[in-house]
Amino acid sequence: MSNEQLLHVGCVCGWEAVGTEDEIVPAVLDHGERIHNMRGTREQVLANAKPAEQPASAEPSE
């Protein structure tokens, strides 16, 4: 099991992702582009991701 910090990002539509940096960035960028026609950057995702409060699954969740 990895000790890497888990991060959390939520969308205004209710979608949420929890995972490591390398898991959460592509998940958020994919959600933004595929569902909301928005394009962003890794830096934008990470600048606003918050530490996940619960050490639950490391898998991005929809």
Added chain:
Amino acid sequence: MSFPDGFKIEGPVQAEIFVVWLNGDALELTGPCGAAPWLIELGEPEHPVAAVERIVRDVVGPPVLVHSTSWRRDNDAVVLSFVVVIDASLVGDMASMPIARSELARSEATAAPTDIAYQQVLEHGLRHLAWLATDDPAVRDELSSGPWQRVLAPYIPEPFRALG
């Protein structure tokens, strides 16, 4: 893209999509964001109707109908509202809820309503769809199967209009 408290939809022109379908004789609201309005950014050079059709097709599946039904100013943007009809077979595991009737948001004679709930936008959208179902041959044809005409009959037909 911004992420103040999670990310929100930006851009000067946005689409608010109401994905509706018939669950038996009941109109229901669904979508990839649940039983709620689905917001997308719109930009150049794609036509708004083409953008909505493309994204619905990619995410949900081929729509039966895509129609813009109103517009308003909200979220620091011009928001174009769309009613999108899908076949029941496309709902899958998306959350879905019956659509309740709602009072319309009414404008002043020369001013927009100050507050508009999404249920009011959807109510107007379905009234617009009811109007198209009798006035527009293409829409009438698409909604000729099943109980669509009967389900839409209680909605007082209304043309496109600005809500805000």
